[in-house]
Amino acid sequence: MRLGLVIDLDVCVGCHACAVSCKQWNASGTTGPLTDYQPFGAEPSGVWFNRIRHFEVGTYPNNKTVNFPMSCMHCEDADCVTVCPTGASYKRAEDGIVLVDQDKCMGCNYCSWACPYGARELDRESGTMKKCTLCVDRIYDQAIPEAERQPSCVLTCPAHARMFGDFDDPNSEVSKVVREREGYVLMPELGYNPTNHYLPPRKHKPIPTDIGADKAGLAGKLKQFVNRMVKR
Amino acid sequence: MHPAFSVIFFTVLSGAGFGLFALIYLADLFKLGGGLPGAYVFWTGVLAIVMVGVGLLSSTFHLANPKNAWRAFTRWRTSWLSREGVLSVAFYPFALAYLALYWLELWPAARHFAGAIATLLAWLTIFSTAMIYASLKTIRHWNTPLVPAAYLSLGHFSGGMILLVVAMMAGVQALPFVLLSLFQLFVAAFVKAIYYYWIGRLGAGSTINTATGFTRAQVKLLDAGHTHGTFLTQEFGYIVPKLTAVSLRLISMLLAFAVPLVLLYFALEYHSLALGIAALVSVFAGLVAERWLFFAEARHVVNLYHGAQRC
């Protein structure tokens, strides 16, 4: 098995609900707490597994805002695991999930240097490295209904921009949608072979706008006036 | 990258300590300058070992959870950080055996054997330290063979300068030690000069386009998604102002190489120990600046998600 996420950039509305629900679930999960520093102070900061960035793609007027959620990609060739001197970081053979054993980590930060995607954040309170667990404490939980055995972010997303599944199975939802929508991975040139895929925005017909209409010069204005008079 | 003082201190000090030890052994083996008196070899060896030890200890200060530091000896099969730890600890028994046999004036063959092994381990440890940085694909300023070349040559150059001052104190023939230092000075200076040239012209690499996958349009960050800084901005966000970087490069090259070169000339001319010591101090001041820049100038690709266009 190779478990991971697909993120649909076409429908993500950038509401940060996935990040908030991730924080809520994982604060009491296996790698919790996710410490906050000055949560109500002047410089609020803290540990998050999931962060949403916002990009502008293209130039005006052919531009578009793309909301960009990012968490651990559970890479196949994860250098974060290779470089870890203590063995705290590991990749599970059975499902490919990359985890940090909080009892072994010495907080050297080296793995965070090796991760290109900014998926690892040190918790200054516990002195250990923290990262997305793909809700490993939820997806196998027999006590909750089967439909809910998914990462918290996937269940929460109001736009259904997140999908969870097994990339090793060519007929899984995630494999199919990556095939059909030309899903891609980030920074393939670095060779980490990430599991998480992103679906590009669909190509829509441009929505006509009235840009330029009220910018008509004196001659244009005169013409509009005459037209209106003639119509009457 | 954020330049952490403990790591700067550690790499400069332990690099010089390992370099010094290797050179002591070689000077002993080849009877450089007619052979250093025994007490000088012994105490300089002790100095080298102390420098390595203090450096290694200071490196644990940047750990957020030092109680698990012993586990860092376990993953030497894959991690250069672990290899550095294992090799540096393995260095100790051989180095101590070498010095003990020197002190006791016993079994020269065994002494040379222990010294040779310790020297080999010293070289491998410096190499591992450098590979911690050079093996990262995420930081192109480090991902080059010039990094281990610089660590090895600078470690030997700075260690060799200590040995030169010791030779002057001992009153042995100084010329061979000066020549050794000069040779190492030029090698280290050339490696650093090539390094600066190299990182100024890195060529194509990851960009905001490959980071987001939008490779056919101009991409611009609108919002990084956090209110204040995060661990990522603290650790990777630091950018040296261009002018600071250029002037520090100049200062470090001057202090580490140019000033010592002139001082060495006059130290030899006037048989002045004080000038030798001044050259040594200048080298270490230059190396601290050099190491600070090494960290501060490195750019991690995660900055592409915080607004950088290329890394």
Ligand code: SF4
């Ligand atoms: S995204 Fe980063 S932390 Fe996650 S597996 Fe890949 S390299 Fe490791």
Ligand code: SF4
């Ligand atoms: S911070 Fe922890 S998990 Fe990361 S490399 Fe160091 S010991 Fe391993």
